[in-house]
Amino acid sequence: MIDYKTPLADILFALKHGAGADRLGHWDAELASDVLTHAGAMVDGIIAPLDPIGDMEGTRLVDGRAVMPPQFVEAYRQFKEGGWPGLAVDEEYGGQGLPHILASALSEMLSGACITYQMVLSLAHGAMRTLIASGSEAQRKTWVPRLASGDYLATMCLTEPQAGSDLGLARTMATPVDDGSWRISGGKIFISGGDQNLTDGRIMHLVLARTPDAPAGVKGLSLFISPSHLPDGSRNAISVVRLEEKMGMHASPTCQVAFDGAQAEIVGAPGEGLARMFTMMNAERLDVAVQGVGLAEVALQRSLAYATERRQGRAGSGGSGPDPINRHGDVRRMLLTQMALAQGCRAMVMRTLVDLELGESPALMELMTPVCKAFATEAAQETASLAIQIHGGYGFLREYRVEQIARDARITPIYEGTNGIQAATVAGRVIRMDNGAALREFRAEVEGAAAQATPAFAERLMDGLAALDRASAAMLARRDLGLTATSYLRLIGLLAFGAAWSRLEAAADFAPDPGRIRATASFVRDWMLCEIHALAERCEISAELGSLPDNVFEL
Amino acid sequence: MIDYKTPLADILFALKHGAGADRLGHWDAELASDVLTHAGAMVDGIIAPLDPIGDMEGTRLVDGRAVMPPQFVEAYRQFKEGGWPGLAVDEEYGGQGLPHILASALSEMLSGACITYQMVLSLAHGAMRTLIASGSEAQRKTWVPRLASGDYLATMCLTEPQAGSDLGLARTMATPVDDGSWRISGGKIFISGGDQNLTDGRIMHLVLARTPDAPAGVKGLSLFISPSHLPDGSRNAISVVRLEEKMGMHASPTCQVAFDGAQAEIVGAPGEGLARMFTMMNAERLDVAVQGVGLAEVALQRSLAYATERRQGRAGSGGSGPDPINRHGDVRRMLLTQMALAQGCRAMVMRTLVDLELGESPALMELMTPVCKAFATEAAQETASLAIQIHGGYGFLREYRVEQIARDARITPIYEGTNGIQAATVAGRVIRMDNGAALREFRAEVEGAAAQATPAFAERLMDGLAALDRASAAMLARRDLGLTATSYLRLIGLLAFGAAWSRLEAAADFAPDPGRIRATASFVRDWMLCEIHALAERCEISAELGSLPDNVFEL
Structure with missing residues (x-):
């Protein structure tokens, strides 16, 4: 069993070829690689060991104060000493002024290594952004340095x-x-x-x-x-x-x-409270998407490790004993799904974060923030559940620590706005803003991906866009959105996820493991994206289901 | 918050109109109703209160012996005194000789009320069946009465x-x-x-x-x-x-x-071990499906109770304060899914159990046993997860006891043969037996349901059968089944579930709540069954994904 190992090469590949981080003006690929290498060593060595302790011991209320396990306190001391809290904070506030996307990559690592550690720290980033955007000069000068240093x-x-x-x-x-x-x-x-x-x-x-x-x-x-x-x-x-x-x-x-x-x-x-808080809420929504990526990654890692070691049954390899279960087709289906979700959500969410940092497509951000939040947190549920299933009976035992991922991950589709709220936001507001600017920009994104994609993948994406058009027309025409909004949001998510995979596939030659990227991309294209038509069909059905009598839904 | 309340009217409706229990020669509807009324009172009063105690205290190992909480011991004493262990055991062994389907209905109630209590007892039933089928006369006469009395x-x-x-x-x-x-x-x-x-x-x-x-x-x-x-x-x-x-x-x-x-x-x-054990394993597989139904039911009940009480946001009802969340479309989607899964799986699994008791369609049983096991246990996962989501942040707290359902239910897709094993059995063996007898009998079942269904539902079922035909042809033609078997199994499950719902809809006039049955049936037909085409498409894709290089799946 492994704790967690930072997937450094995968993250760097996703940053460059999935997210297009080099579109950032101040991007320095070598520096990014150095920083993330150091971050990875720190996370693997200091943070990952906290995770089982945190699950078993928890945080307790002692004399009216929350007391975390002592190992967390010591790890934070080292984390703070290393300057990690201020990684992406402007130098004028005592930070290191690196791109925000690197802080998000660190956030992913922390989420995979120990989600509770990440969670306790994560709100400081959104708070700093909120202060910088909305605070008075005194508030900014007083509070941002305290947060950037990790004192607060x-x-x-x-x-x-x-x-x-x-x-x-x-x-x-x-x-x-x-x-x-x-x-x-x-x-x-x-x-x-x-x-x-x-x-x-x-x-x-x-x-x-x-x-x-x-x-x-x-x-x-x-x-x-x-x-x-x-x-x-x-x-x-x-x-x-x-x-x-x-x-x-x-x-x-x-x-x-x-x-x-x-x-x-x-x-x-x-009276400006909610508007001011939205800076923070949107930052947190994307950070929850990043949590989903980290959780999916660790679920994948434990599954791959177990499936490589565990031997049961014959899978036609011709050996004398039982084969490792990663030779069995149904286990491969589960591993492929995990690989697809972990790496594809990473690419999709990172691209959104880079776009956010570029600040050139606000309408697309309004769409992609809820899409990433919902899709990546659902991905965390699925990868965690598959990790349990791959482990069989052992997956139900606490000591194998895949059930912990499922338990920890279960809050992510709820907090920072339930996924149902994200769906209602998209279907009810975002796609109606500015004469459909968000959908137009989204379509351009997917078409851009298709233009670089293999012909087979490009065809899938264009077919998916046609399904989205039908679904969008149906959504825009109806008043009662509640029953359908979640399917509509997932449709957009799957298409964005597909676009992300088409970019990774197109760059497979530069991947740490080109064979895995190509295999997973085929799986996404031919297998996972099948769901798009069913989702579009749901959006297109008549609204009759939305007007059911109230007493159907009472106990 | 409610513990669990036996859904007596729903169970009786499903038994008669979903399962066709009156096809059993010794069926006495009035007696069945009396027995289940008594059973329901006992389960609600004595068993349901055990569930939170069991979760918090657990069973401990003390001096080498497993010690369950004392309330479990006392409840079992009363349960045994009431003669419940021998409900469906032949009178010659000291039982009450009632139809097995009533013992299964009791099993569902126990699973909803307290799955751990059900679990500890459940293997006795399969053991008795195994002894009656495979034991010597001495073994039968010695052991079945001990199990029927509850002494063992x-x-x-x-x-x-x-x-x-x-x-x-x-x-x-x-x-x-x-x-x-x-x-x-x-x-x-x-x-x-x-x-x-x-x-x-x-x-x-x-x-x-x-x-x-x-x-x-x-x-x-x-x-x-x-x-x-x-x-x-x-x-x-x-x-x-x-x-x-x-x-x-x-x-x-x-x-x-x-x-x-x-x-x-x-x-x-x-050398006959596995063949003899199969009686028990098949009985247990269907019992796990019954567990899935009970878990889905309790997840639904807690969700309906919460969604009726909790008020957030406006849903256009025109009242002065916030509306109950069961007025919101996305919550309705989740409640409809839960209602569909609980009642539909009940009807499907009960029908299979009645068919098993009739003993007239062994090939269909070979198919429906794994189908019910996998589909109903997946339904338990989904209803439990939706219950958490409906509860929002409260769903993540232990005191609301919906997260407990999710934790308890997570073993059901694993034990008694993982759902992947069930899928491999169906795709690799069952559909190939006796020149396709299982699929022929299954098709006749679905056609029989369509013949009684509303025209709209009949059309969906026939369309689903066409998709199944395409998928079956693809499955029978290929050698590498692993990657696709689970989708194929789910396709059959959805179609069986759809057939079950078409029967319930056709009998809606006799239902305890005809409006709810009709609303849910529409949702199943137009909404849930959309997934069938995506599943068939997966089965039809080329086998190329099945021949991926081994190192793709290694850590």
Whole structure:
């Protein structure tokens, strides 16, 4: 059994040939390779060993404070010392100013090695982006360096018991005080890293709260910074009421947090909360997609290792004993699916991140952010479940640590906007914006991939685009989208994933293992993309299913 | 949150209109209803409360013995007192002689209420069938009454560390001794109920072992009864070496069992082991399908309860506050999928069990046993995962107990022959037997359903049969089946599931909730069955993917 090994060559191949990272003006391929080589050694050596400890021991609430296993604290100390928190932060804030895509590659590695470690750290990146985009100069100068150095971590305090997908129901109140600051009171739930002892509990909370006399709904929400510690070093009036007991992610402290008149400062103006928070939410959505890639990768690695060693049955190799199970066709189907999802999602998500960094196609980003979030997190579910299946009965045992991947991964289609919310966003809003700009840019992307693809793959992609056109027409014509939106989102995801694979196949000569790239690309083309027609057919059926009587859905 | 409530009206509807239970000569609808009403009350009152206790406390190994939570012991005492273990056992063995299908309906209820309780008991049924089919008169008269009374439970000791799917690699040895009995030595793993304290550890182990000078492979295996206790009341030389730590099913003792010269008697003749064991393995396969139905049902129930209560967002109902989430289209999609899978798999599996009891279509049984096992266990995965998704962030918390369903259910596609093995059996053997008798009988079944169906559903079924014909021709023509077998099996499963739904729809007037049956049937017809074409397309693609180089699949 292996913990995790950074797939350095695969990542570099995906960055260059899948994501087109060299389109970035400040791209230095050699530097990128050096940085990721160092990152890989650090992740494999220091972070991967945390994962089983985190699952078994979890994080505990001791005297009102979240206590992570001591190995996590020591690993973070080294991580911070190595300067990793500020990898992609501008030098003016004390960071190293490298491309964001390298921080995302590191994020993938951390997710594969130990998703709970990645999770506790991840919100700091979105918080820095939010401050840089929306904070005052004082806020930027005070907080970004603290986050970039790793002295502080961050949270995103949105959810309340009655306000999950529907943030407009949030009740947490912010009241202004004479010195221009605010006091926040209310309860937030599902706050990842709401407390921890990696930074001695030093946390910058970003909080959505309602100001006095604000209108109901999301327009009444404002964004606040509420720090764990006050300037005099004492603690702000923020406490952890409880840690949730979860299916997985045991080391990630998921906190119920109470604000009792906690001091805070506003970011932007009152009522701008959701708009300001969107920077962070979109960054987090793509980071969750990156988590999906990391989880798919580690599921693949453990499966390949097991399937190479485990011998059962004859597969016609002519040897005297049983063959390794990676000779059996059904196991090959499962391994191919995992390889396709891990490497294809990596290429697709990385390309989206590079496009985001280029900043040239905002409409495409509106589409690809939910597409990547949903498709890559579904990929994590599938690869993890296949890893269990490949391990047979051993897959159900805790010691083989593939069931852990499935348990940890199960939150990814839920948090940062459920995949159903991502689908509703795309079907209800994104494809209708700017006279269909998002779909036009998406079509150009897929056509661009087809232009470089092998003829067989190009044909599949053009056929997929025709199916998408039929499905889009049906979606744009109907009012009731709920029942179909998820199939529509998956259709776009499969096509983007197919386009990513066609690019990898076209560059197979430069791949670390050209044979594997070509074999997997054929599998994607002839096998996985078959699903597109069924998805399009679902989108095209009449809306009658959407108008079913309410009592059908009651207990 | 609800534990579990026996869906009595749905089960009776499925028995009559889905399964055609009245085709059984000794069927008495009123008696069946009475028996299942009593069973439901017992299951809801006594068994369902065990489930969270079992998950939290699990079964522990104490002084070499498996100790289940005390509530399980007390529940079993009442269960036994109520005569439930012998429900479908012939009166000559002390049972109540009711149809087997009623025992299966009880099995579904137990699986929904507390799958670990069901699991510990379930092997006794297959063991009784095996003894009645293969045992000597003395073996039948000694052992069946002990099992029927519930004084004993049973195990099926097949797997060894090196011999999982490939039983031919089993090394456990059986040596004859002068008195005609045998001594067994070796280690078995993954033995469900290998020890427990429900029957004070009184267990009849059915063991596959190799006799001296037996040929290698499965032909050298023989079947033995090795009891936990010897006639003088002392313990046989059988010990539990360890209990596995698992993803789920925490209360079910999964034992590593050591036989150290344990006394045993042979069932049938040497070398007949696997053939004799097949009675039990087929019974268990269908019982695992029944487990899938029970798990799908409880996942549906918790989802409906939550989706009726939880309010988020507006769904156009015009009320002043947020709407219940069961008004949102994407939640409806998930609930419809769960309703379709729970009720449709119930009808499909029950029909197969009734056909088995009728004994008139052995070729169809060879096909439908693996189809039901794979399709219903996949349905359990999907309904459980959807239950988590419907619950949003709460679904990831242990206290809402939908993640438990997912963890418990994850073993069902693995044990009693992985779903990949079921697929290989169908594609490699079953459809080739007797000049295609199985497919002919299956086609007649689907055509029979179409003849009673609404025109729209009949058209879908006939279209599905055409797709099956194309896929079958491709499967029969190729030699390398591994990559495609699972898609082929799912195609047959979807078609059988569709046929089951067409029968339910045709009888909707008699359903407890005709509106729900009609709505769900439309969803199955227009939505779920779309997948058939993609599956057929996969079966039809060239075999090139099957001949990929070996090193593609190595780490």
